[in-house]
Amino acid sequence: MGGGTTTTVPANETSILQKLIAIRDRLTALKQDRTTYLKSSDISTLYEQVIEEVRKINHIREDPSLHDEQNRVDVVLDDVFQLLSLSFLTVGLTRTAPATYASLSTVQRLLEHLNESRIYSYNELSPIEERLGEIRGIIDRDEATESPEITQLVRAKAAVCDAELKELKDSLSTLSPELSPILQQLVSIRRQIVAAGSKPKLNLNELKKLQEELREIENKRVDGNFLSANGDIPQGQNLLNTMLEECHNDLNDFSARQELVGPSLRPLYDQLTEMKNQLENMMITRRWTLRETDLYNYQQKLQTIDDMRVKGSFLDENGNIPEGQAVLLYLLRRCYALIYKLLVSSEPVSEALMPVQNQLSTVRKCLMEVKRMGGLSSARELYPYQMKLASIDNLRVDGKFMIGSAIPEGQGQLNALLAECFDLCHELRVELDDQDE
Known part of the structure; x- marks a missing residue:
């Protein structure tokens, strides 16, 4: 939130603050619990509670003198929204207005850093512009069904990003x-x-x-x-x-240079390097290991490091600017860029169904490969694929993949993938019969 945030909370907002902290604690506990999948029902219950608190804040701040009020309530609300947004992604609700909040926060930081570093051309800006257009489309589409408080909050975040982007594009407009x-x-x-x-x-x-x-x-x-x-x-x-x-x-x-970074910046360098390595590993293994809510801790740590800077520089204990500023800023920006990529590549499938999604994707890939290599040499080659698909098909109840009594998000995607695999098997079988004739 803005730089002018005060830590004192007015008396009429203290109960809201306590409620938001309780919601944040609950979301954190859900995020950390690996014994069970995150459920849409848990998230929507907490989401309704947040909307209620946002309504109270808006009501209190209707007074024109309070329009620019920024205190600890706003900081905690931002935390809650980051967590909620990532939870929406985890349960597969990727194309909803609340799910875009985490993306917008990261886009905002990315644009601020591009502006500061001046290392960009249209090639860097156009995918961000496209993504912002996509997000605006999601917000417009959800306007009729989403609560106005949430739409307003997400729109305001998108407007900040649009303004940052315009500034960057304007600076390139002088280039032939x-x-x-x-x-x-x-x-x-x-x-x-x-x-x-x-x-x-x-x-x-x-x-x-x-x-x-x-x-x-x-x-x-x-x-x-x-x-x-x-x-x-x-x-x-x-x-x-x-x-x-x-x-x-x-x-x-x-x-x-004599050394990579000054001794006082070494701990920050080590921390950022480790985060960069972990995020790069996630890019490779994300299909199997990523729970989008895990990104919250990275976002928080990066924000804390980013906010340590004074007039754009990291200072030592005596207020001097040690060596290694460019290195730390590069690492910071790289981490933001990796988080952004991980958020954008989030699948519209609940984490509960990700194991099935991964199995089907693998079967599809193998079948495509068989087709590419010239098809089957005997019908027996199809058996393992047919058995695997039959076992996945048998998981469905009335055409739906259930987890307990819940119907997780991503049914359409999985059913389409299953149908495509069955079609590929059929095509390969027909091709083999044609050859035999």
């Missing part, structure tokens, strides 16, 4: 389209420089190679300008020259 590929190249080089400089062991050859790439780009200039095909001087020279200069500054900093 024909210089866009050069900017993209420079953004990529600068990113590689910072990534190379963030490794525990510096590889000078890697930096040298990037330095040569930079020289090649510089050599394309005539009298300090990048020219168009017909020899004109297109708009946006300043932007490219600034980016070139920043690439050289980073290169010089990393090549000349």
Whole structure:
């Protein structure tokens, strides 16, 4: 929430604060309980309670003098919403307004960091713009059925992201389209420089190679300008020259440095590196291990580290700016980007049905591979697949995959996947019969 948040809570909001803390504790307990799957019914009960508290806050703050009120209630409400949003994703309700909140929080941080680092081109902005458009579509579609309090809250978050995005796009609007590929190249080089400089062991050859790439780009200039095909001087020279200069500054900093980060920043470096490694592992194993609510702890830790900065820099105990700022900011941004990717790739299937989803995806992949390799050589090759599909089909009760008496989210997706696998088996069988004839 905003920088002007006060810790004192007015008397008429203390009961709301206590209620929100209780809800946050309950959500945290559900998130940590690995003995059972998260259920939609548990989440919707808590969700209704949150809506009730938001109504009370809105009622209290109707007074114009309180419109900008920000206190601990808002901080806890933000926490609750992050957790709720991730819980919605975990139970497979990915395309609902509340589920978009966690994505929007991460997008907001990502855009703030892009603005600060100036390492971006249209290539970085267009997927974010697309995602924000998608989220707006979800909010519009849910408006009729969702409580106005929630719609308003999520819309406000989306509006902040839109404003940040517009600012970034405006700064690129001075760049002529024909210089866009050069900017993209420079953004990529600068990113590689910072990534190379963030490794525990510096590889000078890697930096040298990037330095040569930079020289090649510089050599394309005539009298300090990048020219168009017909020899004109297109708009946006300043932007490219600034980016070139920043690439050289980073290169010089990393090549000349004595240590990766100053001793006072070492604990933060270790913490961020470990988080980055864990999130990268999740990207690989997410289908089997990721419970979206696990991302909450990462979001909280990153936010805490991010908020330690003073005027954009991490300071030591004497208020000085130690070495290694670029390295820490790179790690921080990388973690935000990984969380964003994990949120975007969340499947609209409840975690209770993920094991079935994974089995069906594997069978489908194997059948596609058999088809690609020229089909079956005998009918016996189909038996293992047919038996596996029959056993999955037998899990259904009246066409639904049940967990106890509950019908988890993702029925449509699993039924479509099952039907596709049966179709593939049938196609392979027909092809084999045709060959035999």
